[in-house]
Amino acid sequence: MKKFQAIIHFEMDDEFMTFIPPHRTYINYLINKNIIESYAVSMESQTIWITFTADNKTEVDQYLTKSPLYKYWTYSIEELYVYDSQLYRLPTVQLN
Structure with missing residues (x-):
């Protein structure tokens, strides 16, 4: 499995907020x-960053299209070559 970064820009209108609860359930x-x-x-830049684990960009696109907020989005999907974070590190040893 590969890692992909979806970079999503969104536009809000009056109806947008009604889709947030089902969108959060899906996420x-x-x-x-x-x-x-x-x-x-x-909210400052109206941008969303989502890191996916998937086989390819098409699979990520299929996940994105199922979001209730999809109609408000323009986005790009990029395959990540390196993905590192604190979650992938061993815990710090703490002596008693």
């Missing part, structure tokens, strides 16, 4: 299935 489902590694949103 939580994908996180629980280990399909989404990380999810971050900036």
Whole structure:
């Protein structure tokens, strides 16, 4: 499995906020299935960054199109060559 970064820009209107609860339910489902590694949103720039574990870009695109917020998005998907984070590190040894 490979890692992909979806970079999503969104436009909000009056109806947008009504789709947030079902969207969060969908995102939580994908996180629980280990399909989404990380999810971050900036309201300042109206950008979302989602790191996916998938076989290819087409699979990531299929996940994105199922979101209730899809119609508000323009996005790109990039395959990641290196993906590192604190979660992949061994815990720090703490002596008693």
